[in-house]
Amino acid sequence: MFGSVLKTINISTEYIVDSFPVPICDNIRISRCRIVNSEDYRGYIASKKRYFYGIRVHILATSDGIPVELSFLPGEANDVRGLDVLCMDLPSNSYVYGDGAYTDYDIEDIMKETDNVNLDPLRKKNSLRYDEPAIRSYKKLTRKYIETVFSVISSYLPKWIHAVTLKGFLLKVCLFVFAYTLDKAFL
Numbered sequence: 001m002f003g004s005v006l007k008t009i010n011i012s013t014e015y016i017v018d019s020f021p022v023p024i025c026d027n028i029r030i031s032r033c034r035i036v037n038s039e040d041y042r043g044y045i046a047s048k049k050r051y052f053y054g055i056r057v058h059i060l061a062t063s064d065g066i067p068v069e070l071s072f073l074p075g076e077a078n079d080v081r082g083l084d085v086l087c088m089d090l091p092s093n094s095y096v097y098g099d100g101a102y103t104d105y106d107i108e109d110i111m112k113e114t115d116n117v118n119l120d121p122l123r124k125k126n127s128l129r130y131d132e133p134a135i136r137s138y139k140k141l142t143r144k145y146i147e148t149v150f151s152v153i154s155s156y157l158p159k160w161i162h163a164v165t166l167k168g169f170l171l172k173v174c175l176f177v178f179a180y181t182l183d184k185a186f187l
Contacts, residue, residue, distance in 0.1 A: 043075025058082035
């Protein structure tokens with residue numbers, strides 16, 4: 001509900017989608033973790049070249065960096081799977097920018113036909129739908145902003161989150177993202 005209010009007051013029709021990992025515990029403590037006991041929660045952070053045991057938070061944010069939707073998936077989930085979970089209730093003729101991991105031509109076509117929303121990920125070099133250099137540089141510039149948003153949200157998170165259940169852990173992560181949203185949108 002709060003996200004829909006933020007979508008209506010958003011002047012721009014550009015949105016950014018991406019995900020970031022939130023570890024539940026260190027790799028060395030996986031066997032003793034009581035919150036979750038599944039290999040589904042073991043993910044890989046390519047930028048750090050290390051594995052983690054936790055969740056991926058998928059966020060849809062405005063071009064100003066204000067989160068309007070979020071979803072949680074196990075750590076092994078890829079970004080395209082995150083697109084299926086997000087509601088994506090956006091105004092008509094909106095543009096959603098993502099990184100190269102969000103390249104799925106079927107989902108792009110379905111979103112364009114049904115919702116009139118343009119999913120426009122940063123194309124890989126071997127992509128069938130290649131972007132022109134000016135569009136590619138604009139997408140790169142837009143994409144850098146979401147990484148800054150994630151670093152600020154990560155700074156809101158403590159070094160470790162104490163929780164007894166998975167629902168409690170997700171609630172705490174959701175509240176940290178909500179605190180960032182309030183701070184960014186209204187303060």
